[in-house]
């Protein structure tokens with residue numbers, strides 16, 4: 001299967017344009033076309049093309065003007081101009097204006113394919129350069145943690161300062177933002193690195209077992225305690241204990257944990273001797289602990305003891321600059337693991353990812369890249385390779401936008417606008433047959449007609 005590069009042909013000569021479109025499709029490209037400059041620019045603005053072929057002589061404006069406009073609205077798009085023999089001078093001008101290349105009519109299709117391949121290679125290198133430049137800008141680095149966005153750079157700066165200390169750290173962030181990764185980096189960049197890093201997922205261990213998991217137990221302490229057991233705190237001695245999902249810890253255990261942290265010693269369940277501890281504590285949560293404190297489900301004193309230095313990991317949707325570096329990082333990783341040549345991502349596919357909301361944050365992105373690496377045969381990821389829900393994000397007018405600007409919104413106005421757009425969409429989808437559109441919208445026909453009248457939809 002060939003790469004699905006979307007090539008836009010802008011040419012007023014209809015038969016010529018159709019032949020070109022057909023040839024391109026046969027060669028495995030996704031072709032689309034426009035008969036004049038305005039139509040072509042509109043498609044470019046909608047982000048529908050990866051590459052443009054434009055005829056230099058068009059009825060509404062010259063190819064040069066179109067070229068300039070494309071350079072303005074989509075500077076990363078490469079434009080190839082097609083010209084008659086007589087217009088070599090104009091072709092030279094087109095090159096000066098930033099066209100990638102020009103070919104003369106009649107078009108030799110093999111030559112055109114080579115030019116297209118070269119243009120794509122240039123786009124790929126440009127993307128890589130952007131990535132490398134961003135990498136160089138990164139002042140602080142932790143191995144395997146990618147993040148050049150200002151938000152992540154602030155996180156790294158803070159990590160750099162606290163890794164060397166013994167301070168108690170609380171990592172806050174949505175699911176999949178890298179809390180455990182950061183906890184490990186703090187440990188392995190600090191002076192305790194040759195001692196154990198012990199992670200306990202407080203949410204995954206049944207309440208009845210958690211106490212003996214954390215603190216250990218003596219033989220015979222309870223039914224089933226057939227031998228002495230070393231708890232996680234003891235196991236982490238001289239190293240770091242990572243208390244993940246701390247918000248799920250039951251109240252009764254919270255008091256015991258607080259005592260262990262204050263006394264810096266632990267007693268196994270049913271045991272008699274106390275064991276001195278030297279353990280660094282890092283906890284993490286995706287819950288709102290302050291709220292839990294207010295509601296009385298989390299001890300305030302424990303909260304303050306754990307939250308000495310907070311580290312906030314921003315959700316991926318608030319640091320879109322990190323998307324390309326993360327995608328490249330994961331692609332490299334999975335391609336290496338799966339023994340295939342390194343893949344790249346096309347501009348429009350990257351645009352789609354940048355508009356997606358990423359509820360599962362970096363973990364969701366990592367899983368997506370793994371899936372793409374395993375299932376995609378070609379080496380350039382295009383929009384068509386992405387799951388539907390991500391591509392839909394490309395057409396925000398069809399989805400429901402839940403972003404709320406800090407300035408607030410006019411809710412009734414926004415709802416009316418949404419209603420209007422959905423009705424227009426339903427009418428388009430049903431060939432303007434109102435009865436069918438009404439079914440699509442779950443309305444009866446009369447209600448639909450009333451709404452159309454009110455909203456001024458003809």
Ligand SMILES: Nc1ncnc2c1ncn2[C@@H]1O[C@H](COP(=O)(O)OP(=O)(O)OP(=O)(O)O)[C@@H](O)[C@H]1O
Pocket residue numbers: 144145146147173174175176177178179180181182286362363366
């Ligand atoms: N900045 C990053 N750079 C590289 N990989 C990352 C980054 N952030 C997260 N990851 C990767 O994403 C995955 C999820 O990260 P991690 O398990 O640390 O998240 P988490 O915040 O602990 O999630 P949860 O709340 O669901 O436990 C891991 O495979 C991790 O390696």
Ligand SMILES: [Mg+2]
Pocket residue numbers: 179180244
């Ligand atoms: Mg985690």
